[in-house]
Structure formats: structure tokens, C-alpha cells
Amino acid sequence: MARRVETTITYAILSILAVAVLFPVATFVGAALSPDRAGRPVAGVLEWSNFVTAWQEADFARAMTVSATIAVTAVLGQLVLAVLGGFGFGVLGVWGHRILFPLVVLGMMISTEAIIVPLYYQFRSLGLTNSIPGIILIHLGMGVPFGIFWMRAAFRSLPASLFESAELDGAGALRMLWSIALPLVRPAITTLMLLSFMWTWNDYFLSLVFLHGDNQTATVALGVFQGRHLTLFNLMAAGGLIVAAPVLILYVIFQRKFISGMLAGALKE
């Protein structure tokens, strides 16, 4: 009896909190589907064409392409860097690791604000502002600390005997990495790719600082769109959902990996 009461209370609390999270999102989705400019839902009418109108009016096709180019390239590049660094620190061992590894971990505590100013002015003098390769380079460098931290932990969880026997067989470092270690750390790689996709796609600050005009990413374009069309809330909401969609879809498919990855990343375990 007490158990049932306890269970009921638990579900009641969980549900109230879930509604608190979902209510604002639901009003937004409702607005995106509303024929009303102010975004008030109209019973029985779902205006799907809002998505088409928003897509065309705000030039989202271009902005989404820019975002996709940046995110995909940055994710793949970050992965290569993370695997190299993680394998070096985690399996091979690194000459000077007592200094180098703490230096890398320190990077997880350095906020963007501490580097953004010189980064911008240095990149400006190199002609790398308002350039897609430029911002990809920034994402690559800034992704290194977490990437190495993450892949090092994954490689270290593999039994050392695996590599010792491979070494006796005369396998070189690259072969050990490619044919022994990589296939075994695939789950960690998937999580890393999902997280870094989310971080680069959702980025607003770096894109706002570094990219302008035709190079604007989807998040910045959305911000500009809302500033110009305050009165077209239904279109703005539709645009917002378009921008949020890629990460949301991945989240629906890989929710366990997202949640466990972010918790593990937060706990640094």
C-alpha cells in the first residue's frame, strides 16, 4: 500500500516537472503551425506551409548549408584529432605527458571569452574572419581538450594485454590504432560525434563574431530573422524549429548516448 502511494507520488512529481519543461516548447510548436501571425493556435487548422514560407523568406536554405558544412567538417576533423591525441596519451604514452596532459585538460576550463578577442583580431589580419575554413579551424582547436579527454578514457578502458601482444607480433602504432583499438571504441566515437555535432551546430557566439552576410550560420540567421520580423511570430517559430531540427532528430534517435555522454562529460569520469 505504502509502495503504491510512493509510486503515485513519484509519477505525479515527474509529470508536473515534465509538463513544466514541455509547455513552453509546445506553445512554440503550436505557433509554428498557426495561420495567425501572432502565433495563436487556431483550432482545427495546421498551417504546414509556414515551414516552406520561413525556409524561403529567411534564406534558410543557404544558412542551413553553411551550418551543415561547418558542423560536418568540424565533427570529422575533431574526431581525427581526438583519436590521435587520445591514443597517444591513453595507449602509447607521451614523452612529456606530465606537462602536456594537464595543459590539454586545462583547455576544458578555458572559456571562449578568454580567447575570443585576440582570436578575432589575429584571424582578421590573416584574412580568416568571415571565412568558413577559418571558423572550422577554431572549432577544431577548441574541440581538442574534450576530444582527447574523451578518447583517452575510451582507449584506456581497453585491456593493455591487447596492445602488448600486438606489439610482440610487430604491429606498428598506426596498425594497432586502426585494426585493434578503433573497432573496439566505436561506441565512444559515436557519442563524441553526436556531442560535437550538437556543440558546433548549436553554436551562436563564435558564428556571430566570425561570420557575416552570406556566411551566416542557421542560428545567427534565425536571430537576424527574428529581429526583422517581430510581427510574424508563426514564421519565426517555424524557422526556429527548422534550425533546431537536425539536433532534435539525432537526440530522438540517440537519446541514451546524448544523456550518458553529457553526464559523463560533466562528471569528467
Added chain:
Amino acid sequence: MSHLIARATLPGGGASQARRRANHNPRRRNRRIGLAFVAVPLVFYAGVVLVPLAQSFQYSFYNWDGVSRATWVGLANYIEFFTDPVLQSTLGHVLVLILFFSLLPIVLGLLSTALITRRRLAGMAGYRFVYFLPQVLTSVVVALVFKRIYSPDGALNTLLRSVGLDALTRSWLGDFTWALPALGLIGTWGTFGFCMVLFISGVSSIPTELYEAAKVDGAGPVREFFAVTLPGLRPQIAVALTLTITGALRTFDLVWVTTGGGPGTATLTPAVALYRAAFVNPQVGKAAAIGIVMALLCLVIALVIGRVSERD
């Protein structure tokens, strides 16, 4: 480079023999190959993070408009940060935001973790999915969602009118008193789910014997919470505090998209002040100094919380 290879292949000679012996030791050889492996990511990291970090320090001692010659001003930029009333006020705003971004979500998260049963329940994955949702939503979208809710004809005012509290309705984000707490609540909405999922996963790793022992001692739910759950969650609480406090300190996207720091400077945060000083109305040295102060504050917060949470 080439002379190194030549030396390694030269026969005889004490040094090169020692080197060859070292090369036979697989561990040592690995460590050098390891260095080659990590060198690639380290170059990217150094170029994008470490070098600019050092330059930030350098910039912060100069007065520069981004175009003409920079002039050395010593600590003036730092002194300005702590004496200029507008910049000073950003730190006060951060304190208010910490209340909403950090304390409120953590208290809410702990409370709900204490109230829900520790047994595994059906449907927990679904709830977790919902609670984590704000974490994966683009900050710009979150800002737009709430900008609408707080607008004069938004959901909040509609709700107030429907219960007869018309007198309380206002343009929440345009109000000098209410804009900052209104922004703060967006942070509460965004982080409490994360805290809660963190705490629930933490509780599941507290040994059940501790709870049984508390029961045998006749502890009620309140004492059980303070004697077992709270101490057991110490690492998770430390992490939640660190992330949310630094998050509050670094707030940018939310403010920039909703209020831009206004009305007046009522919601100005250090990050927004930095952006303005760096890119809108260039006082580059001042911007760099703000960035350095923010980074140091983040570091101190992380270290202090880490220390305190490990002490018994």
C-alpha cells in the same frame, strides 16, 4: 630534421648507440611515437586556444580601438572593470542569475530527487528524455520561445489576465525590475532537468545498505535525506554548482537575443559587455581584460567548489 635522421643512422659513437638502445625499449619508442600522435591535435589547440589566451593577457594592458596604434595603459582596463558602475553592475546581475541558474535548479532537483522513489520505474527513460530536452535545444530557439512567452500579449500575461491579475501584466523583458529575473527563470527552466537527471543517476549509485541502516535507526524521510542522500550526492552537487555558476557568469546568447542587455543596462552581463567592447564599439584592451577576469573567476569557482566538495 634531415640531420637528425642522418645522426640516427650513423654507425658507432656513444650517443647514437645509447639512442639505438633507447629505440629498442618499446616503451620509450612508443612515448616518442606518442608525442608525434598528440603533436597534431596540440598544434591546433595551441594555435586556437593557448596562443590567443596569452595574447589576451597582453591585449588587456593596452588601449586599442582595433585600427590605430595601441598604447600601453598598464592595469587601467582592470581597474575600470571594477570601478566603472556599468561594468560593476554586470557582476551584480551575475549574482542574480546565479540564484536562478544555479541555486534554484539544484534545490528543485534535490527536492524532486528526494521525493521520488529510488526503485526503478517504468517510463523513467521517457521522463529523462523530456528533462534533458532544453540541453539540446539551440540557445537561440530557447530565447525565442521565452521572448514570446514574456511579450505583452504572450502566454504569461494571458495567464495573469485569465485569473484576474491584470494589474500584474507587463512587458516582462522591457521592465527594469523584472527583465533580469525573467531571464533568470529561462535558465532555471533550462538547467533543472539536467541537475535532476544528474542527481537521480547519483542516487542510484549510493549503496542501498546506507538507506537500510538509516531505516533501522528509525530515520524518517527528512533525516534520511540529510544523512544519506545529500552526503552521497556531494560529487554531483559539486559538478552541478560548477557548471551552472560558470554558466550564469558566461550568459551571452540568451541576453543578446532577447534584450541585448537592456532595458538600459538592466540585463547587461560580462559577456555582453565584452562583445560590445570587442566588436560593436571597439575598446579591444578593455574587452580582453573582461575576458581574462571572466576566465579567472571561472577557474576560481571551479577550484573552490572542487576543494570544498572533497573536504570531509
